[in-house]
Amino acid sequence: MRRSKSWYFRNNSLFSSLTDDEFEWLEARSELISVRRKQTVWGEGDAADRLFFVRSGVVKVTRLTDDGRELTVGFFTKDEMLGEDAVFSADRREVNALAYDDTTLFAVAAADFRTLMLKNPKLGLEISRAVSRRYQRLERRVGDLLFKTAHSRLASLFLDLTENFGVRDSRGVIVNLKLTHREMAGLIGATRETVSFAILDLRKDGLIQTEAKRVIILDEHALENLAHA
Amino acid sequence: MRRSKSWYFRNNSLFSSLTDDEFEWLEARSELISVRRKQTVWGEGDAADRLFFVRSGVVKVTRLTDDGRELTVGFFTKDEMLGEDAVFSADRREVNALAYDDTTLFAVAAADFRTLMLKNPKLGLEISRAVSRRYQRLERRVGDLLFKTAHSRLASLFLDLTENFGVRDSRGVIVNLKLTHREMAGLIGATRETVSFAILDLRKDGLIQTEAKRVIILDEHALENLAHA
DNA sequence: GTGGAGTTGTAAGGCGGATCACATGACAAG
DNA sequence: CTTGTCATGTGATCCGCCTTACAACTCCAC
Numbered sequence: 001m002r003r004s005k006s007w008y009f010r011n012n013s014l015f016s017s018l019t020d021d022e023f024e025w026l027e028a029r030s031e032l033i034s035v036r037r038k039q040t041v042w043g044e045g046d047a048a049d050r051l052f053f054v055r056s057g058v059v060k061v062t063r064l065t066d067d068g069r070e071l072t073v074g075f076f077t078k079d080e081m082l083g084e085d086a087v088f089s090a091d092r093r094e095v096n097a098l099a100y101d102d103t104t105l106f107a108v109a110a111a112d113f114r115t116l117m118l119k120n121p122k123l124g125l126e127i128s129r130a131v132s133r134r135y136q137r138l139e140r141r142v143g144d145l146l147f148k149t150a151h152s153r154l155a156s157l158f159l160d161l162t163e164n165f166g167v168r169d170s171r172g173v174i175v176n177l178k179l180t181h182r183e184m185a186g187l188i189g190a191t192r193e194t195v196s197f198a199i200l201d202l203r204k205d206g207l208i209q210t211e212a213k214r215v216i217i218l219d220e221h222a223l224e225n226l227a228h229a
Numbered sequence: 230m231r232r233s234k235s236w237y238f239r240n241n242s243l244f245s246s247l248t249d250d251e252f253e254w255l256e257a258r259s260e261l262i263s264v265r266r267k268q269t270v271w272g273e274g275d276a277a278d279r280l281f282f283v284r285s286g287v288v289k290v291t292r293l294t295d296d297g298r299e300l301t302v303g304f305f306t307k308d309e310m311l312g313e314d315a316v317f318s319a320d321r322r323e324v325n326a327l328a329y330d331d332t333t334l335f336a337v338a339a340a341d342f343r344t345l346m347l348k349n350p351k352l353g354l355e356i357s358r359a360v361s362r363r364y365q366r367l368e369r370r371v372g373d374l375l376f377k378t379a380h381s382r383l384a385s386l387f388l389d390l391t392e393n394f395g396v397r398d399s400r401g402v403i404v405n406l407k408l409t410h411r412e413m414a415g416l417i418g419a420t421r422e423t424v425s426f427a428i429l430d431l432r433k434d435g436l437i438q439t440e441a442k443r444v445i446i447l448d449e450h451a452l453e454n455l456a457h458a
Numbered sequence: 459g460t461g462g463a464g465t466t467g468t469a470a471g472g473c474g475g476a477t478c479a480c481a482t483g484a485c486a487a488g
Numbered sequence: 489c490t491t492g493t494c495a496t497g498t499g500a501t502c503c504g505c506c507t508t509a510c511a512a513c514t515c516c517a518c
Contacts, residue, residue: 063368063369063372065372065375065376066457066458067376067458069376071371071372071375071376073368073371084361085361085364085365087357087361088354088357088358088361088362089358089361089362089365090365094365094369095368114354117350117353117354117357118350118351118354119350120350121346121347121348121349121350121353122347123353124346124350124352124353124354124356124357125317125343125346125347125353127353127357128316128317128346128353128356128357128360129317129318131357131360131361131364132313132314132316132317132318132360133317133318134364135314135360135363135364135367136314136318136319136323138364138367138368138371139292139302139324139367140292140323141371142300142302142367142370142371142374143292143294143300145371145374145375145418146294146300146374146418147294147296147298147300147418189374189375189376228295229295229296
């Protein structure tokens with residue numbers, strides 16, 4: 001276990017600037033957490049006093065809207081940082097984080113992480129970079145969501161998921177993440193029915209294919225055209 | 230001018246951790262820029278090699294969508310940081326920044342700012358905090374935009390603008406930012422016509438009042454109800 | 459394996475908001 | 489003061505998507 005923990009941090013590019021001493025310090029203060037599929041990592045309103053790094057599995061982060069609908073903010077997978085707002089500002093969680101597969105994470109107390117950032121300024125730069133990238137990505141997504149049709153947004157979604165979950169295959173690119181129509185709807189701000197119809201259309205037009213709740217992108221180019229329509 | 234520059238950085242809470250030496254260093258490497266109303270600070274595709282801090286005025290940041298519509302990402306005002314992605318990742322701007330009033334900003338080369346962050350780790354923490362807050366705010370906005378009606382989104386917008394531009398008044402809260410209907414539309418992802426109708430309704434119901442392109446919130450409570458409807 | 463819950467397919471009806479189309483008003487430049 | 493440009497008010501039409509409503513299907517738990 002000790003070896004595995006050490007290996008993890010040393011191979012996560014967020015920590016590329018750490019010294020051996022700092023690695024040891026961090027390893028000693030991190031806790032390995034296992035969360036079973038569909039179990040919550042944290043819930044809205046929980047104390048936000050630590051941040052997480054995904055070791056394996058997938059975490060889904062969602063936000064409940066006033067009218068009870070669920071907006072999925074995103075999926076976090078291996079090596080991604082999660083709940084880092086605990087380090088900077090938040091004292092309560094405003095979103096829900098839920099294990100989407102059986103997941104293991106390393107948890108680090110916010111205060112400890114702050115200490116480490118103060119000790120190693122390069123880490124601060126790396127974290128800022130990560131947060132900034134996340135921000136840019138979301139900003140792009142907002143543009144998508146606001147002005148495009150459901151078909152377009154769905155195409156965007158599949159292409160976007162490709163980045164983290166895409167696996168190339170003889171037929172095209174498999175999005176290696178099981179998603180129900182309802183969940184896709186939560187990602188693109190649409191209803192389940194609309195997604196069902198849109199998927200039917202995309203299949204009919206030969207752009208995608210579905211298999212065991214996974215999407216296979218057959219015609220990446222056409223999908224891109226649709227996404228930017 | 231020199232005195233004013235010094236005053237600025239020393240009174241911007243982002244820099245509360247700097248030493249006297251560091252202040253001098255930063256002052257020496259920052260450039261005061263004046264941009265007239267409606268002039269651009271930077272455009273999409275420009276080199277992203279420095280970041281800005283608003284000294285006075287207002288900067289509007291927009292993103293052009295594929296179909297040519299304009300989404301306003303936000304307004305940046307005194308003491309806010311702008312274009313900081315230059316420090317972390319971006320090499321080209323993906324958004325447009327445009328002076329909304331006559332504006333003055335301090336520009337700092339991305340490389341210099343990185344140097345300063347490495348010298349002073351508390352600064353890194355402060356910057357991370359700022360970016361993280363920005364991210365959370367946008368995340369909240371996405372939830373709003375996706376699931377609410379145009380009326381609701383407009384109400385949310387006015388309340389949101391209150392935070393940076395609100396001025397209390399005998400009648401209520403004045404949103405001290407001149408906005409055309411078209412611009413409001415760009416902020417909430419709607420068309421100009423829809424905004425016109427919505428404003429008419431809000432006025433009719435006595436929730437707001439308009440005066441010289443400025444909105445005055447008469448019934449904050451009712452507006453909040455509408456925003457969360 | 460069976461039951462029950464959750465997922466998917468499909469359809470009718472309605473509404474919010476986009477689009478198109480002007481008229482009027484406000485304002486800035488000449 | 490005049491002219492042109494941009495903002496605003498208002499209406500008609502149209503379409504995408506939500507809503508509601510089922511039926512069939514899948515999958516997991518017991």
